[in-house]
Amino acid sequence: MKLKAVLFAIAIAGVAGAVTAADEPQVVRQGLMKGVGQSTGALVAIAKGEKPYDSAVVKASLETISKNVKAFPDQFPAGSETGMESEASPKIWENMDDFKAKAAKLGTDVDATLAQLPADQAAVGAALGVIGKNCGGCHETYRLKK
Numbered sequence: 001m002k003l004k005a006v007l008f009a010i011a012i013a014g015v016a017g018a019v020t021a022a023d024e025p026q027v028v029r030q031g032l033m034k035g036v037g038q039s040t041g042a043l044v045a046i047a048k049g050e051k052p053y054d055s056a057v058v059k060a061s062l063e064t065i066s067k068n069v070k071a072f073p074d075q076f077p078a079g080s081e082t083g084m085e086s087e088a089s090p091k092i093w094e095n096m097d098d099f100k101a102k103a104a105k106l107g108t109d110v111d112a113t114l115a116q117l118p119a120d121q122a123a124v125g126a127a128l129g130v131i132g133k134n135c136g137g138c139h140e141t142y143r144l145k146k
Contacts, residue, residue: 029075032068039064047125066110073100087144106134
């Protein structure tokens with residue numbers, strides 16, 4: 001139950017952060033990715049057996065990933081590639097169509113997972129295999145290594 005409250009607070013904080021930093025796409029996109037990372041972490045903990053399977057946590061995590069990844073590509077307007085410290089590669093602006101396509105593919109795969117919600121630890125692990133492949137493919141191309 002405590003994890004549900006934490007996930008709900010994270011989701012609310014992500015929305016509030018996006019509203020208050022609407023002029024700053026770097027801040028918004030970092031907040032969106034933090035939400036994806038936290039949600040993915042909750043799913044990984046279930047898949048590894050570190051946390052018990054909880055359908056509410058799985059659903060909330062997948063919903064956050066879906067919502068955030070759909071909003072994410074819009075946070076890269078021209079000119080936002082400079083300014084604050086960021087892990088966004090200049091390749092994003094050079095190949096925006098591919099970047100958006102990768103985000104859309106992730107969104108589609110997450111939505112398919114939501115439509116057939118994983119029913120146990122093994123199914124969460126299998127879903128993460130698909131989701132993780134999408135994340136990794138995008139990060140390899142469009143995220144700067146620090």
